Amino acid sequence: MTASYEDSFLDQQEHDALTWKPLRLLTFYRLILAGLLTSLFFSIPDSTSLGITYPGIYAAGCIGYLGFGLVAGFTTRLHHPGYELQVTIQILVDILALTLLMFASNGPASGLGILLLISVAAGSILMPGRMAFLFAAVAAMAVMGEQLYSDLLNLSPRGTDYTQSGLLGLALFATAGLTYLLVRRIHESEALARRRGIDLANLAKLNALIVQRLQAGIIVTDHADHVRLINATASRLLGIPETVANQPLAALAPTLHEQLRSWRRHPDSEPSLLENISETTNLLPHFTSLGTGDGPGSLIFLEDTASMAKQAQQMKLASLGRLTASIAHEIRNPLGAISHATQLLNESESLNDGDRRLVTIIGDHTRRVNAVVENVLQLSRPGASLPQQIRLQDWLQQFVDEFSHSGVCQPEQIEYSMTAPELEVYIDPSLLHQVVWNLCLNAINHARPDGGNVKIHLAGSRSGSAASVRLDIIDNGQGIQADMSDKIFEPFFTTRSNGTGLGLYISREICESNQARLEYLPAPVGGSCFRIHFPRVDSLSAPLSE
Numbered sequence: 001m002t003a004s005y006e007d008s009f010l011d012q013q014e015h016d017a018l019t020w021k022p023l024r025l026l027t028f029y030r031l032i033l034a035g036l037l038t039s040l041f042f043s044i045p046d047s048t049s050l051g052i053t054y055p056g057i058y059a060a061g062c063i064g065y066l067g068f069g070l071v072a073g074f075t076t077r078l079h080h081p082g083y084e085l086q087v088t089i090q091i092l093v094d095i096l097a098l099t100l101l102m103f104a105s106n107g108p109a110s111g112l113g114i115l116l117l118i119s120v121a122a123g124s125i126l127m128p129g130r131m132a133f134l135f136a137a138v139a140a141m142a143v144m145g146e147q148l149y150s151d152l153l154n155l156s157p158r159g160t161d162y163t164q165s166g167l168l169g170l171a172l173f174a175t176a177g178l179t180y181l182l183v184r185r186i187h188e189s190e191a192l193a194r195r196r197g198i199d200l201a202n203l204a205k206l207n208a209l210i211v212q213r214l215q216a217g218i219i220v221t222d223h224a225d226h227v228r229l230i231n232a233t234a235s236r237l238l239g240i241p242e243t244v245a246n247q248p249l250a251a252l253a254p255t256l257h258e259q260l261r262s263w264r265r266h267p268d269s270e271p272s273l274l275e276n277i278s279e280t281t282n283l284l285p286h287f288t289s290l291g292t293g294d295g296p297g298s299l300i301f302l303e304d305t306a307s308m309a310k311q312a313q314q315m316k317l318a319s320l321g322r323l324t325a326s327i328a329h330e331i332r333n334p335l336g337a338i339s340h341a342t343q344l345l346n347e348s349e350s351l352n353d354g355d356r357r358l359v360t361i362i363g364d365h366t367r368r369v370n371a372v373v374e375n376v377l378q379l380s381r382p383g384a385s386l387p388q389q390i391r392l393q394d395w396l397q398q399f400v401d402e403f404s405h406s407g408v409c410q411p412e413q414i415e416y417s418m419t420a421p422e423l424e425v426y427i428d429p430s431l432l433h434q435v436v437w438n439l440c441l442n443a444i445n446h447a448r449p450d451g452g453n454v455k456i457h458l459a460g461s462r463s464g465s466a467a468s469v470r471l472d473i474i475d476n477g478q479g480i481q482a483d484m485s486d487k488i489f490e491p492f493f494t495t496r497s498n499g500t501g502l503g504l505y506i507s508r509e510i511c512e513s514n515q516a517r518l519e520y521l522p523a524p525v526g527g528s529c530f531r532i533h534f535p536r537v538d539s540l541s542a543p544l545s546e
Contacts, residue, residue, distance in 0.1 A: 019083050022126055023087060026122050026126070030065075030072065030090070033115070034062060034069045037062050038062040041059065050110070053105060053106050055104070057103070061097060061101050062101065068093055099143065102146060107146060107150055108147065113143060119139065120132070120175050120176050121175050123135035124136075124175070124176050128179075128180050128187075132180045133173070133176050140172050143172075144169060147162060212232055214233060216301050216303055218234055219256075219300040220298070221298045223295030225248060226246050227245060227246065227248075230244060237302050238256070238283075259272070259287075260285075260298060271284055282304065282305040285300055288301075335366060335369055338362070339366045342362050388426070388428070390425060392425050392460045392471070396416040396458055399458075400414055400415065400458065403437065414456040414457075417459050417460070419459075420462065423461075423462065427514045427516060434507075435507045435518070436458070436471075438504075440456055440473065441503075442503060442504070443528070446477055454475060454476065455475065456475050458471065458473055463533060470534065472531050473530045473532075474523050474527065478527075479526060480520065485520055485522075488504050515535040517533040518531070
């Protein structure tokens with residue numbers, strides 16, 4: 001609303017500058033002209049030809065013209081009546097008043113007819129178009145009428161001069177035409193300048209937005225090395241506020257200022273990393289000279305080499321993942337042949353116990369390698385996720401029943417609880433089953449040496465707000481050492497000799513692909529707690545896909 005009000009206010013000011021302001025200048029000119037004609041007539045009547053034919057008519061006309069000028073000045077200030085009506089009345093009165101004064105001063109020979117050109121030109125400026133030629137026509141008819149009236153009544157002491165009156169009328173039309181063309185050209189130029197101004201303003205806003213959104217830091221300095229522009233990225237990288245305009249760079253970033261001075265002395269030298277900026281940030285500056293009105297300025301680019309290295313590392317990991325998936329796919333065929341040959345060899349009756357032990361070892365490691373291959377392929381080619389809204393209590397009941405009867409553990413070793421039976425989550429049930437099954441299986445595999453005492457508790461509850469839900473998978477095992485808790489989600493990290501180290505990594509990836517979050521927390525009474533934070537149901541508007 002504020003911007004709209006400002007725009008309307010600026011439009012009103014622009015409209016006044018093109019209409020009422022020139023009209024007020026015309027009223028000011030009229031007052032000066034009427035006052036000058038009146039003062040000359042009454043102060044030096046014998047030294048001027050003003051009112052030489054009819055002094056009484058001239059005096060009355062001057063006084064009336066001066067009074068009209070005063071009234072017009074007030075009405076123009078009040079903007080009442082309307083603009084077009086005021087312009088029409090004032091120009092017509094100017095023409096009639098000047099024609100009357102010219103009639104009382106020996107006609108066109110008095111030289112007052114030249115003032116009609118100014119009135120017609122003013123009318124052409126204030127109301128361009130057809131009205132301009134109307135004013136010229138009225139003025140020309142008034143001049144010819146005055147000359148004809150003087151000739152018919154034989155009132156002119158010098159006789160008639162239709163040639164001079166005709167030339168004056170022609171000059172009035174020429175003035176109207178030329179003024180009209182000039183005003184139209186001026187308006188076209190103003191419109192073009194206005195459009196160019198809008199384009200430049202939009203371009204400036206666009207440039208400012210681009211500079212602020214750039215990932216690289218941007219700093220512009222003047223000839224005295226004072227900061228003229230700094231974007232948000234540069235402020236964050238240097239640890240300085242954005243409102244530092246016109247402050248010296250030496251006070252804000254002394255190391256950067258020293259490199260800038262060194263670059264000016266040796267423009268071809270290679271830039272070096274900024275020191276003492278941040279332990280986690282490595283900044284590499286690049287300098288470019290800029291020309292300003294006061295002297296050469298500088299444009300400084302700041303690149304975060306640590307961030308660039310991280311992005312490069314991510315690209316390398318992505319490429320390595322694709323390569324690993326390709327290798328895993330090629331391993332499956334010979335691995336399948338080895339597994340099949342092992343099974344056939346194990347069926348042979350000529351094998352002794354030592355050979356059968358070796359065959360068993362080959363089979364175990366073959367299955368382990370196959371599990372690694374399957375996990376790698378699952379990461380590289382994830383299946384489609386079909387999330388749906390499920391009632392968490394019903395799902396937990398089915399899961400606990402299935403897990404307890406799978407032979408992995410006894411029914412009394414796993415249980416679940418809900419703080420609110422109506423809690424619902426939005427996730428793919430099969431993927432949730434895979435994650436929770438893997439976490440429960442880890443609890444069994446990493447239990448205390450007396451694995452029969454392991455207990456698993458699945459607890460569903462609200463998280464933070466009414467729309468968020470979390471699920472805790474808690475066990476009473478040995479727990480995870482503090483120095484390993486930040487590594488358990490890394491791929492291929494495992495503490496078991498026969499583990500693949502991909503279970504927790506895959507579980508976290510599955511959760512993240514469904515906008516959920518998996519984290520590890522030490523259990524309050526010993527053991528481990530893996531917590532799944534489900535996304536807010538009201539924040540999901542479309543099915544997810546991996």
